[in-house]
Amino acid sequence: MSKKLTDSIKQEIHKVMRTKCDTSDFGVRDAITFFGCIPGVNTNVTDIKNKFHEQPPHVLKVIERCRKAEEAIQEDRDYKKQGPRKGQGIEHPLTHKEVLVRESMEKTAQVVQSDKAGVCHTLAQFAFVNLMKECTLNGRAFDDGDPSEIPSIRIVAHNPQSNGANARLRAAGTHNFIIVGLDEDYDLTYEQIEEEKENILIIDPWYFALGNEGSKWGHGIYTWDEYPKGFLHNLSCTYDNQKPFTQEDLEAARELSQTQRKENFKAIKMDWQSVKQVKTLEESLNTMKAKLANLEDEYMTLSDDSGDDWDLEDDDMSEYDKMEKMKSLSLEIASLKERINTTRTNMDNLTQNDEQEACTELQMS
Numbered sequence: 001m002s003k004k005l006t007d008s009i010k011q012e013i014h015k016v017m018r019t020k021c022d023t024s025d026f027g028v029r030d031a032i033t034f035f036g037c038i039p040g041v042n043t044n045v046t047d048i049k050n051k052f053h054e055q056p057p058h059v060l061k062v063i064e065r066c067r068k069a070e071e072a073i074q075e076d077r078d079y080k081k082q083g084p085r086k087g088q089g090i091e092h093p094l095t096h097k098e099v100l101v102r103e104s105m106e107k108t109a110q111v112v113q114s115d116k117a118g119v120c121h122t123l124a125q126f127a128f129v130n131l132m133k134e135c136t137l138n139g140r141a142f143d144d145g146d147p148s149e150i151p152s153i154r155i156v157a158h159n160p161q162s163n164g165a166n167a168r169l170r171a172a173g174t175h176n177f178i179i180v181g182l183d184e185d186y187d188l189t190y191e192q193i194e195e196e197k198e199n200i201l202i203i204d205p206w207y208f209a210l211g212n213e214g215s216k217w218g219h220g221i222y223t224w225d226e227y228p229k230g231f232l233h234n235l236s237c238t239y240d241n242q243k244p245f246t247q248e249d250l251e252a253a254r255e256l257s258q259t260q261r262k263e264n265f266k267a268i269k270m271d272w273q274s275v276k277q278v279k280t281l282e283e284s285l286n287t288m289k290a291k292l293a294n295l296e297d298e299y300m301t302l303s304d305d306s307g308d309d310w311d312l313e314d315d316d317m318s319e320y321d322k323m324e325k326m327k328s329l330s331l332e333i334a335s336l337k338e339r340i341n342t343t344r345t346n347m348d349n350l351t352q353n354d355e356q357e358a359c360t361e362l363q364m365s
Contacts, residue, residue, distance in 0.1 A: 073115050159236065
């Protein structure tokens, strides 16, 4: 269990956000897309994106700062050499959920610091990396401490697309930020976050860069009451300091995923072999059934003692030959019936084995 968020830890977080993660002069590369998050923006302006001159001066100042940062990055010839820009995470090879890898977050943080600009997910990673490196407890950085001795720090992603029932609480677009102090045993539901609101801090350097100061802490740190509630619905965790995910973990997960795929392919191949065997047995069974029907008809014809109702000529077969023929047919029919029963048993065994293997795989998965 992670450590509770004490007053001393809150002060430590505030110091790092103020000295190492001050994004007040950073550019927000998607500011124009999310202009509604700039405090005091005039949302009544018609065609707002094309009429920024009708916005209050402080809004224009934020937009201008963000535009300059974007232009500076685009003109930088070494822009593409500075590392990954997006860093939105990858699909976990086993769970297929989006996750972040610590090593890639380190590179992203360096890029954000160099550019002095970013978007919500890169700025969240920038803050996370600095908090883990610069915050200390008992003289040790969070990065070097026992996870159970430091508070839970999670990068979370808000997805508004699945929030149809609470449309009025929705914010514009998918958004990434940090929640500190929410125990790892708690789910990321709106209700549980609200229940723990006195024990958590919300860190959002992107929201701060857009001019949202916050009244209690500032510098991108917000209380429950200060933060937009629309961002607190439909959350998923992309990185948790209590369950760190490294490049080594990623490689191990990929290797295990490949092994599972090979085993699945092998199982499918074995299943296909079983299907082929069953099909061959079915064809053989049908052939034997047809032959059995012919033999039984022949036997019945020979055993029929009734007169020649059709006024046909008597055959030349003697009574002795007829008895010998019937004896031979009887033995052949018995042998064929035994082969048919054996074939049916083999088919049943193949089918039962496939069902048992499927149940075993289901239990192991």
